[in-house]
Amino acid sequence: MMTAPLPSTDGVRVAVRVRPFSQREKTSGSKCVISMHSRTTTTIQDPKNPEHRKTFTFDLAYWSHDGFQKDQDGVFISADPSSQFASQKDVFHDLGRGILDSAWQGYNATLLAYGQTGSGKSYSMVGFGANKGITPNVCEELFQAIEKQEGNEEYQVTFSMLEIYNEQIRDLLSRTKKPGGLKVREDQQLGFYVDGLKSVPCENYAQIERLMEQGTKIRTTASTNMNASSSRSHMVITIQFKQVFLDSDLTKQSSINLVDLAGSERQKSSGSEGDRLKEGSRVNLSLTSLGNVISALADAATGKRVLHVPYRDSVLTKLLQPALGGNSRTTLIAAISPADICYEETLSTLRYAESGITWAERLLFCQLPASALQRGPGPECVFMFAHGRAKKIQNKAVVNTSMLMRESKAENNKVLLTRGNSRMAERPACLLAEPGPGPQTGQPTWAHQLEQAREEWHQQYLAIAQERQMTETFPHLLNVNEDPQLAGVLKYFIQAGSCDAGRAASNAILLQGLGISDKHASFTNLDGKVTVTPQSKCKVVINGVPIMTKTKLQHLDRIILGSNSAYLYIGFPSERGNEDLNRFDYDFFQLEQLQKDVPEQVASAQEHCAVFLGAAGRREGNADPSVLAVFQDYVKLMPLVAEANQMGEELEKGLRMELKVKNLVSSDSRGYDLQKEVMVKVTHQRTHEPVFRDEPRLLQGPPGGLLPPKSTAGVGKRAAGEGDHPSLDDLLYRAMSCSFPGFHTSVRSPKVVKIFWVKPAV
Numbered sequence: 136m137m138t139a140p141l142p143s144t145d146g147v148r149v150a151v152r153v154r155p156f157s158q159r160e161k162t163s164g165s166k167c168v169i170s171m172h173s174r175t176t177t178t179i180q181d182p183k184n185p186e187h188r189k190t191f192t193f194d195l196a197y198w199s200h201d202g203f204q205k206d207q208d209g210v211f212i213s214a215d216p217s218s219q220f221a222s223q224k225d226v227f228h229d230l231g232r233g234i235l236d237s238a239w240q241g242y243n244a245t246l247l248a249y250g251q252t253g254s255g256k257s258y259s260m261v262g263f264g265a266n267k268g269i270t271p272n273v274c275e276e277l278f279q280a281i282e283k284q285e286g287n288e289e290y291q292v293t294f295s296m297l298e299i300y301n302e303q304i305r306d307l308l309s310r311t312k313k314p315g316g317l318k319v320r321e322d323q324q325l326g327f328y329v330d331g332l333k334s335v336p337c338e339n340y341a342q343i344e345r346l347m348e349q350g351t352k353i354r355t356t357a358s359t360n361m362n363a364s365s366s367r368s369h370m371v372i373t374i375q376f377k378q379v380f381l382d383s384d385l386t387k388q389s390s391i392n393l394v395d396l397a398g399s400e401r402q403k404s405s406g407s408e409g410d411r412l413k414e415g416s417r418v419n420l421s422l423t424s425l426g427n428v429i430s431a432l433a434d435a436a437t438g439k440r441v442l443h444v445p446y447r448d449s450v451l452t453k454l455l456q457p458a459l460g461g462n463s464r465t466t467l468i469a470a471i472s473p474a475d476i477c478y479e480e481t482l483s484t485l486r487y488a489e490s491g492i493t494w495a496e497r498l499l500f501c502q503l504p505a506s507a508l509q510r511g512p513g514p515e516c517v518f519m520f521a522h523g524r525a526k527k528i529q530n531k532a533v534v535n536t537s538m539l540m541r542e543s544k545a546e547n548n549k550v551l552l553t554r555g556n557s558r559m560a561e562r563p564a565c566l567l568a569e570p571g572p573g574p575q576t577g578q579p580t581w582a583h584q585l586e587q588a589r590e591e592w593h594q595q596y597l598a599i600a601q602e603r604q605m606t607e608t609f610p611h612l613l614n615v616n617e618d619p620q621l622a623g624v625l626k627y628f629i630q631a632g633s634c635d636a637g638r639a640a641s642n643a644i645l646l647q648g649l650g651i652s653d654k655h656a657s658f659t660n661l662d663g664k665v666t667v668t669p670q671s672k673c674k675v676v677i678n679g680v681p682i683m684t685k686t687k688l689q690h691l692d693r694i695i696l697g698s699n700s701a702y703l704y705i706g707f708p709s710e711r712g713n714e715d716l717n718r719f720d721y722d723f724f725q726l727e728q729l730q731k732d733v734p735e736q737v738a739s740a741q742e743h744c745a746v747f748l749g750a751a752g753r754r755e756g757n758a759d760p761s762v763l764a765v766f767q768d769y770v771k772l773m774p775l776v777a778e779a780n781q782m783g784e785e786l787e788k789g790l791r792m793e794l795k796v797k798n799l800v801s802s803d804s805r806g807y808d809l810q811k812e813v814m815v816k817v818t819h820q821r822t823h824e825p826v827f828r829d830e831p832r833l834l835q836g837p838p839g840g841l842l843p844p845k846s847t848a849g850v851g852k853r854a855a856g857e858g859d860h861p862s863l864d865d866l867l868y869r870a871m872s873c874s875f876p877g878f879h880t881s882v883r884s885p886k887v888v889k890i891f892w893v894k895p896a897v
């Protein structure tokens with residue numbers, strides 16, 4: 136067992152972490168607007184008004200922006216001893232170790248990562264390659280510590296992984312998809328739990344690694360099939376850790392919840408829940424609810440009469456109820472981008488984190504009255520003030536103990552959850568899993584569960600070995616995803632002979648992305664050559680160029696099938712070298728298409744594309760940062776527009792949506808550059824008339840059908856008091872619904888691959 140608790144075992148904490156510039160941010164000449172002058176302060180500077188700075192104080196501030204280098208294993212470490220750089224290990228040391236200590240002591244622990252898409256949430260939670268994040272480090276150290284134990288104890292570890300997308304729960308460890316997702320149920324004693332969620336018993340860290348890989352694969356397949364960006368979903372990993380003290384008939388149980396929240400950027404345009412629904416997107420219901428729960432708890436803490444804490448409003452808040460108002464040590468890590476272009480989002484993340492800390496302080500300071508909460512008492516807390524702030528907040532989360540009823544010494548694993556002296560029995564640790572194994576539940580014993588799991592492990596190891604061998608032998612398609620965490624996860628092998636690809640189950644290569652037909656294309660692998668032939672009217676784009684006929688593939692060709700399912704072609708082993716495949720990320724694919732699109736607008740934009748694509752590093756100095764910034768928006772919006780067009784086509788709405796850059800090279804009469812904006816032009820396919828001409832007021836954009844989507848361009852206008860620009864989802868939704876009253880019913884047509892708009896509240 137862990138020895139003396141480290142300082143990091145404190146309860147509710149808020150940490151902020153700033154990441155390095157991405158390649159694109161570097162290329163587009165981004166400026167850093169974040170500074171951290173101590174281990175607890177974060178200052179943000181308004182890029183439009185550099186005098187305007189705001190400083191936030193959190194429990195911890197991690198500077199991971201610069202001052203680092205790669206060691207020989209690819210791990211980012213401090214470049215020199217004076218650097219304030221915070222590595223993955225540093226973050227784990229402060230936050231992860233606290234979680235582990237809590238677990239050993241029998242407390243529940245929850246870590247939430249919050250921030251806009253691409254701000255580094257997954258990097259902190261899961262990590263990339265050699266730079267392992269908190270989750271794998273927690274698991275690895277947990278098993279290392281278990282191995283060192285010598286007493287007469289048994290340790291039971293189970294692992295579950297789920298995703299909440301659009302209020303539906305998907306089990307990421309189960310291949311069988313339940314229509315409508317898994318349901319959250321409520322048990323009088325156990326609280327909320329997910330009915331039917333797979334919770335896999337594990338005996339070592341390698342198994343957890345496999346499970347995470349497996350979960351990521353299922354998440355990637357789902358994301359590609361539904362054309363759902365993973366940044367719109369929440370991922371929750373739960374590790375149940377039980378210590379069975381065989382000599383004393385006692386058990387200690389802890390639930391560790393590691394939550395990678397959906398990108399927060401849509402949050403800010405949502406306002407109240409009612410408004411948000413009117414805007415037509417359910418994507419962030421959970422995040423809105425999370426904010427509402429926190430604010431209700433804060434109100435209750437300040438003595439306001441709160442009749443209702445809206446835990447039940449979303450799946451996420453139901454599952455996190457014990458973490459938010461109950462029996463858990465909770466940490467929020469706010470991930471932020473350093474770039475000026477993300478100023479607004481970053482400020483809103485810092486404010487959200489601040490509301491988190493304020494909530495925690497107030498909650499703890501005022502000793503939340505039990506009557507203020509909808510169910511159960513709040514946490515009991517102690518805290519200390521330093522420099523007028525709550526420096527250290529500690530939940531008195533309750534140790535989860537229970538009595539062990541041993542049926543046979545050898546089996547020693549039938550556990551009876553008794554009410555006994557434990558609050559755990561009333562407000563149990565397990566956020567997510569079903570009631571634990573025990574005689575009264577009729578569920579299999581721990582030994583039996585382990586046995587079953589071993590059988591599954593065996594099958595899985597065989598499958599992994601087979602895939603490894605095929606990777607080394609055959610050319611294949613490697614998936615490329617917007618979320619780097621989900622890129623390179625799926626492989627489609629092109630074996631000798633010919634094979635079809637498409638959504639029909641009879642195809643050797645089964646693909647289900649948006650705009651993919653039943654039989655979409657054929658691949659042949661003959662005489663050391665691989666070719667692809669699109670079926671008639673099926674979209675296949677190679678290296679940015681649509682193809683209609685049989686085309687030979689070259690190693691590292693970029694392939695887009697359907698609307699925007701992206702794949703990198705990996706050739707025969709003899710063609711492969713030591714290439715950096717990371718270069719071919721999702722943006723690269725989009726830009727390659729953009730490069731083909733822009734000539735009609737302006738030829739010089741080609742150069743900027745080349746800079747963006749990294750093909751013209753030397754010319755970086757000549758690139759206009761404002762053009763590059765606008766391209767950045769453009770590239771982000773491309774898949775959304777492709778998706779909207781595809782939906783429009785399937786709904787036979789006769790709409791055409793195109794991205795345009797307004798004022799790409801225009802200047803005003805005095806020669807100053809005009810503000811560049813990315814616009815979505817929506818026209819009737821048949822008449823080419825703009826769709827919005829009749830509804831300029833509703834759409835808050837200029838008449839004539841050119842409407843600014845959410846982009847950097849919106850920032851100034853919002854500040855000028857023109858109100859929020861609708862996000863592209865909202866905008867397209869409104870476009871369709873106001874122009875086509877039958878829209879609501881049509882979207883339920885089974886032909887539609889994905890529905891990301893819902894009927895607005897009346």
Ligand SMILES: Nc1ncnc2c1ncn2[C@@H]1O[C@H](COP(=O)(O)OP(=O)(O)OP(=O)(O)O)[C@@H](O)[C@H]1O
Pocket residue numbers: 153154155157199211250251252253254255256257258259263365366397398470617618619620
């Ligand atoms: N501290 C860091 N050090 C180095 N690279 C980082 C760091 N944080 C993030 N990155 C890089 O930034 C990119 C985006 O990070 P990440 O995928 O973790 O963002 P995210 O917030 O989880 O996004 P999403 O909401 O899409 O899942 C990744 O390529 C990641 O490797």
